[in-house]
Amino acid sequence: MTNATEVTVPPATAVPAGAAVLVLEDGGRYSGRAYGATGRTLGEVVFSTGMTGYQETLTDPSYAGQIVLMTAPHIGNTGVNDTDMESRRIWVSGFVVRDPARRVSNFRAERSLDEDLVGDGVVGISGVDTRAITRHIRSAGAMRAGIFSGGDLGLSEEEQLALVREQAGMAGRNLSREVTTPERYDVPAAPGVERVGSIAVLDLGVKRATVQYLSEHGFDVIVLPASTTLDEVRGIAPDALFYSNGPGDPAASDEAVGLLRDLLRDGLPYFGICFGNQLLGRALGFGTYKLPFGHRGINQPVLDKRTGRVEITAQNHGFAVDAPIDGELDAPEGFGRVRVSHYSLNDRVVEGLECLDIPAFSVQYHPEAAAGPHDAFYLFDRFRTLVRDRAAQNGAS
Template structure:
């Protein structure tokens, strides 16, 4: 029988779960959260929105399809740590070029396996997401008190801005991969590759910008629209991104935001945000589209939400016209979308690119394309009439 190296998951409330070392050895600290997807673990690991988080997979068997270069959603693995019940001992997929364990070791991601992930998930659901640490190798030998102190001294996700850690250091451009209709500036707050691909497929030249740009930088590009991506951290700690968005909205630049971009639109409109008890993470989250009555099964990864009334049309507290909540969660009534009635701007809390699925919400990229085309046509008509 193989001899396993021990590891332990320590939560800030003192709960401890002893298992086996998985991936890199050592110590990692972050916010413990759970993700409910049964597939798409590589997309989850490489989603920059998970930066700073120790992700627990609720599906019991992880790693059976291995990993490859095609399914990478960014340039690296971003999770702070990885927790699974039973890692696959072999890789069984023709697309695989290596094992998940290989990627975790190469990415220096400290993980743990062989623990009761169902028990940990149920605990987080009742107690809420919290700081945690995974300790293996020499760090497993630290005393219980030392490990717990390290966890409790770690930074909390509330009030934390992680955009600078995940954003592109330099701007770059992807050309449209279908008939060109215009250009869009993407503020990279933790964008996924699939998002950029879907925008390019709708006919946009995609200008991907570092999170440090200003409204003047964006407007100087003379693009046809602005897009805010998903990303990690607390939206209340992103004042510069909120101000950038307010200025571009006042300049009548069409806007589409997803996930973090939904929360920042909410703040730009004058609404507050708050931290959810344990967040929405996975690819099976039901959302109601209020306009159509259609229920979408969506991919989500967020721990914060917009504080806005679910019913009625509201005057934006920031003076940016009328706004309505367009979507909400059927699990807990959390705001899942905003629609501006006096501006060409809308956002959703979930991920319409949805790698590795589902694709119920992919039509939102078409809605964005149509909105930009309609705005471009009206501008051209106005110019012709002068």
């Protein structure tokens, strides 16, 4: 599978000492050194504020189509390993860092970050002022961009800028079909854990940690491609439904929204995270919109309205649900009462939805976050209890 960019990345080469340039669609140019594979890559440039967990960021399918800039200045010192991979490959379109590690120093490391970037054909740039670029994105918003190195440095500035501006933006793009599993796979409930039932996971860009934690909470996990139909899900007859995180614009995922509406009407308990929160919002009849620069990192403060507790969360999203954060609402699509359960303390963006008349809830952030934080891990227990109680009610009726 090729890297998720608008232009095919040339074959990877050895890590060079040559020049590279990051070009923004507003004409901004930042010169640095080539890092990872060389060539040309295009995508939406965004920044991630995590101080750790760069491997989890790179292998998170939610970052498909995006050039990720790390605000932490020193990246790569712990190397990479197979255990911390969140999916089968690196998904970012490009990688921007200030100071890549010159050597790996960690007992768990199996390879250097440079090796994996080259191996997966990820074009990057280092030696740029990431603080200045971050401040610019915070002011101007996430935008289309490109990284050019190797032979593509021979293109004129006008040609490079034209390539950046000709690529499709993130709005209106459905990227789930690019990152989803090609076929169903099953993970049984973990040994020694009380089995709750089976759960159908629609893979819109699911992370391995999600599947692992559902298994450890007593679910037989059935991971399904994003193209799965209503009849196929009903044929499986799961006890619960889960929509994963994923990349792209929720407004471009009408099939997944329609499937969710039908399964909610079937009474199937539902839990969604990140993209799954946005799709629940749309299934209930609310709109979604693109954020100026999104929430990406592992230090995002969120208020749980039910408990008044502040959670520090991991997030990666550029779109959000358009709903008032106060009071109860009637779902426009007829699913009864709904309320916003969580919201961001930075900008009051909706961070969670709770249905009061059907067994469904979702959050915009990542309770399965690796390498942390783990403030929101309780949500897996909450969902386990919801599914178990629902089964008990159905058995008694």
